[in-house]
Amino acid sequence: MNPGDRVRVDREDRTYEGVVLPSSTDDHLVVKLEGGYNVGVDRDEAAVEVLAEGAYEIDGTDSVGSEDDEDGEASEIEFDEDLPTISLISTGGTIASTVDYRTGAVTAQFDAEDVLRAVPDLAGRANYRGRVVANILSENMEPPIWRELAEAVREEIEAGADGVVVMHGTDTMQYSAAALAFMLETPVPIVFTGSQRSADRPSSDNVMNAVSAVEAAKSDCAEVLVCMHGSESDDVCALHRGTRVRKNHTSRRDAFETIGAESLGTVDYETETVEFRRDYQQRGDTDLAIEPELEDDVELLKFTPGMDPQFLDVVEGSEGLIIEGTGLGHVHTDLIPRIEELIEDGTTVVMTSQCLEGRVCDRVYDTGRDLLDAGVIEAGDTLPGTAKVKLMWALENSADVEEAMSTSLAGELQERSVPWE
Amino acid sequence: MNPGDRVRVDREDRTYEGVVLPSSTDDHLVVKLEGGYNVGVDRDEAAVEVLAEGAYEIDGTDSVGSEDDEDGEASEIEFDEDLPTISLISTGGTIASTVDYRTGAVTAQFDAEDVLRAVPDLAGRANYRGRVVANILSENMEPPIWRELAEAVREEIEAGADGVVVMHGTDTMQYSAAALAFMLETPVPIVFTGSQRSADRPSSDNVMNAVSAVEAAKSDCAEVLVCMHGSESDDVCALHRGTRVRKNHTSRRDAFETIGAESLGTVDYETETVEFRRDYQQRGDTDLAIEPELEDDVELLKFTPGMDPQFLDVVEGSEGLIIEGTGLGHVHTDLIPRIEELIEDGTTVVMTSQCLEGRVCDRVYDTGRDLLDAGVIEAGDTLPGTAKVKLMWALENSADVEEAMSTSLAGELQERSVPWE
Numbered sequence: 001m002n003p004g005d006r007v008r009v010d011r012e013d014r015t016y017e018g019v020v021l022p023s024s025t026d027d028h029l030v031v032k033l034e035g036g037y038n039v040g041v042d043r044d045e046a047a048v049e050v051l052a053e054g055a056y057e058i059d060g061t062d063s064v065g066s067e068d069d070e071d072g073e074a075s076e077i078e079f080d081e082d083l084p085t086i087s088l089i090s091t092g093g094t095i096a097s098t099v100d101y102r103t104g105a106v107t108a109q110f111d112a113e114d115v116l117r118a119v120p121d122l123a124g125r126a127n128y129r130g131r132v133v134a135n136i137l138s139e140n141m142e143p144p145i146w147r148e149l150a151e152a153v154r155e156e157i158e159a160g161a162d163g164v165v166v167m168h169g170t171d172t173m174q175y176s177a178a179a180l181a182f183m184l185e186t187p188v189p190i191v192f193t194g195s196q197r198s199a200d201r202p203s204s205d206n207v208m209n210a211v212s213a214v215e216a217a218k219s220d221c222a223e224v225l226v227c228m229h230g231s232e233s234d235d236v237c238a239l240h241r242g243t244r245v246r247k248n249h250t251s252r253r254d255a256f257e258t259i260g261a262e263s264l265g266t267v268d269y270e271t272e273t274v275e276f277r278r279d280y281q282q283r284g285d286t287d288l289a290i291e292p293e294l295e296d297d298v299e300l301l302k303f304t305p306g307m308d309p310q311f312l313d314v315v316e317g318s319e320g321l322i323i324e325g326t327g328l329g330h331v332h333t334d335l336i337p338r339i340e341e342l343i344e345d346g347t348t349v350v351m352t353s354q355c356l357e358g359r360v361c362d363r364v365y366d367t368g369r370d371l372l373d374a375g376v377i378e379a380g381d382t383l384p385g386t387a388k389v390k391l392m393w394a395l396e397n398s399a400d401v402e403e404a405m406s407t408s409l410a411g412e413l414q415e416r417s418v419p420w421e
Numbered sequence: 422m423n424p425g426d427r428v429r430v431d432r433e434d435r436t437y438e439g440v441v442l443p444s445s446t447d448d449h450l451v452v453k454l455e456g457g458y459n460v461g462v463d464r465d466e467a468a469v470e471v472l473a474e475g476a477y478e479i480d481g482t483d484s485v486g487s488e489d490d491e492d493g494e495a496s497e498i499e500f501d502e503d504l505p506t507i508s509l510i511s512t513g514g515t516i517a518s519t520v521d522y523r524t525g526a527v528t529a530q531f532d533a534e535d536v537l538r539a540v541p542d543l544a545g546r547a548n549y550r551g552r553v554v555a556n557i558l559s560e561n562m563e564p565p566i567w568r569e570l571a572e573a574v575r576e577e578i579e580a581g582a583d584g585v586v587v588m589h590g591t592d593t594m595q596y597s598a599a600a601l602a603f604m605l606e607t608p609v610p611i612v613f614t615g616s617q618r619s620a621d622r623p624s625s626d627n628v629m630n631a632v633s634a635v636e637a638a639k640s641d642c643a644e645v646l647v648c649m650h651g652s653e654s655d656d657v658c659a660l661h662r663g664t665r666v667r668k669n670h671t672s673r674r675d676a677f678e679t680i681g682a683e684s685l686g687t688v689d690y691e692t693e694t695v696e697f698r699r700d701y702q703q704r705g706d707t708d709l710a711i712e713p714e715l716e717d718d719v720e721l722l723k724f725t726p727g728m729d730p731q732f733l734d735v736v737e738g739s740e741g742l743i744i745e746g747t748g749l750g751h752v753h754t755d756l757i758p759r760i761e762e763l764i765e766d767g768t769t770v771v772m773t774s775q776c777l778e779g780r781v782c783d784r785v786y787d788t789g790r791d792l793l794d795a796g797v798i799e800a801g802d803t804l805p806g807t808a809k810v811k812l813m814w815a816l817e818n819s820a821d822v823e824e825a826m827s828t829s830l831a832g833e834l835q836e837r838s839v840p841w842e
Contacts, residue, residue: 137751139752171747175725175726176726247747252779255776298727302722306809311720314734326592326593327559327591327671330560332560332563333558355669355670
């Protein structure tokens with residue numbers, strides 16, 4: 001049996017006809033069906049008959065039996081009505097370098113074939129839709145692409161996706177996940193995943209992360225999640241709330257951690273069990289809604305001893321500034337009059353802490369109180385990067401920005417789990 | 422028995438005469454001896470006879486029997502030759518608000534009396550010398566004060582201190598500890614400590630941290646250490662290498678953590694045992710040396726998506742720039758030509774990662790290689806804040822700054838403990 005052969009598959013009480021794809025192995029066939037969807041077939045569990053050898057030419061660049069309709073829209077045909085439909089959206093990065101494998105050109109869409117060719121283990125878990133929003137290394141991610149990504153997610157959910165997996169480079173995944181968490185009200189899971197090690201390396205995490213993300217996208221947690229290795233082994237992926245997660249290691253596969261709380265849940269790779277240990281928004285609890293506008297003119301400044309006050313001049317005229325202060329939310333006293341001027345000129349200034357864990361509290365020490373008197377807003381325990389994204393969003397979408405920055409909109413600001421005393 | 426009484430104390434095989442200080446309690450006397458040193462006396466273990474009631478007037482502002490010599494120098498008289506001499510240097514902050522309790526004026530020196538009045542538990546552990554280098558909240562710490570602090574530490578060691586405890590606000594303790602680690606070669610321990618909760622709060626950590634820091638300063642680890650609570654209980658303090666430590670929580674008493682490794686050791690509060698679990702520089706291994714000059718014109722910039730490139734304009738003409746990049750050490754591609762211009766104009770640009778854990782490695786992805794081609798120096802797993810301090814030091818004191826930033830000078834850059842594969 002070879003790629004391109006037309007086959008009939010008998011498995012349990014179902015019979016399919018389709019074309020064998022190149023991602024097939026001796027143990028595992030991937031068969032493209034008439035509707036454009038692919039199905040993975042375990043040879044041990046199915047009887048396969050070749051109907052026509054070499055019925056289709058497969059060269060890897062011109063995909064066989066593309067799922068695209070004639071008008072170029074992704075097919076919405078569901079192959080297996082017993083399986084949910086998961087939309088895979090690629091933005092680039094290490095994981096997409098596997099899935100979106102067609103060399104060179106950025107393609108606007110990719111199909112289930114591409115997905116299954118790259119990650120055969122995805123077969124049989126869902127019906128897949130695929131699209132490409134960007135093809136960039138994630139350090140080049142920019143707020144305008146967050147908007148495009150949010151719109152793409154909305155379209156996929158409107159088109160019937162039961163869950164969305166966003167493949168994203170790991171460098172800025174936490175910023176993008178936070179952006180979508182603020183932009184979208186979602187009735188289904190939106191799961192970011194990526195890869196710390198590319199597919200050509202023996203320790204690659206791409207397959208397990210992709211499979212786990214699909215399982216999470218099938219779960220009943222209708223939030224924006226990040227799904228990445230939860231340990232150094234290949235046993236579980238952790239599910240992190242998109243607004244509370246941080247890449248805490250440059251290279252480890254379990255680099256992503258929820259800050260200030262346990263992770264929301266886990267995906268057990270062996271048993272394919274998705275479990276949640278904390279409360280979350282249930283599938284279907286909210287209707288789909290989108291507010292994708294962002295104020296781009298927001299900066300983040302990390303204060304360190306000896307910082308040049310001129311950095312504040314760059315912020316002059318900006319709409320917003322996140323300060324990553326020390327400890328409970330402090331900066332050098334000399335900077336406070338300048339910060340007050342910025343606020344008087346209309347810049348919204350929000351304090352976070354470079355400690356990353358714990359809440360800012362500027363009522364304890366003199367310099368903190370001076371900052372509050374100057375009009376600085378405290379962001380509680382919101383992570384600095386999340387606070388930047390949130391302020392960009394709140395400046396466009398909140399009637400009361402100070403109230404918004406002091407309130408949890410998408411799980412980014414926790415009730416004080418560790419009391420401050 | 423009241424403060425001001427002149428007493429004779431018989432304890433074991435020693436007899437002292439001195440004046441009872443106000444820090445005394447029913448169970449515990451603090452007695453100022455003729456030489457200016459104070460001794461703590463457990464009433465259960467000593468016979469105390471009042472020689473003259475109210476022999477001295479004590480009002481808390483005019484200290485009795487100051488240890489200062491007539492020329493204003495701190496006394497070097499050792500009271501108990503069996504005990505080491507520990508120098509306590511105050512820079513301000515929550516812990517010093519206890520010890521340096523005289524309200525209002527900044528005093529240039531404080532004496533053992535002040536220390537023991539505030540923290541009676543320090544009695545009997547060492548002979549104490551005290552001095553004030555600054556009296557500031559640590560967010561106001563600046564590089565020039567690091568130099569003064571390093572000079573003060575040098576003077577104390579030259580004057581015979583067997584160990585130095587630096588009392589410092591917690592906000593910027595890690596930066597100051599790193600500065601001293603680069604500036605000083607030390608034959609004795611230099612131990613930073615502070616307090617996350619002030620003395621008037623039931624959960625204050627000031628006593629345990631101060632006592633543990635003194636015990637660490639008596640140990641044989643001749644490095645710059647940070648000694649703070651090692652857990653949420655009052656059981657152990659952790660000892661962190663000054664260049665690898667970070668305040669990772671805004672309010673918890675165990676906020677300080679060693680990044681990328683276990684902490685160097687612990688002080689068991691109950692047993693007063695100092696233990697080290699990793700290699701360290703032994704007491705007396707090196708001679709005292711100081712190189713306190715810093716290049717102040719060094720900035721740190723944290724890259725986040727959407728960052729205004731104008732922040733790089735502020736750096737124009739600066740001697741050094743630390744970038745806190747994403748992941749393995751990346752920034753948006755559009756910034757690279759500007760960074761290259763800075764380097765061509767003479768700015769030393771060093772890459773670190775906002776992940777905090779793990780090494781930067783710019784040889785993996787295109788944008789990283791472009792940064793290396795532009796002349797960016799990789800700082801391994803050096804923490805961003807430590808890298809800033811190090812670059813300030815290296816620009817003044819290293820013949821080859823690139824080599825210095827790529828090499829461990831004071832434990833700040835670890836051999837790769839987690840292999841990158």
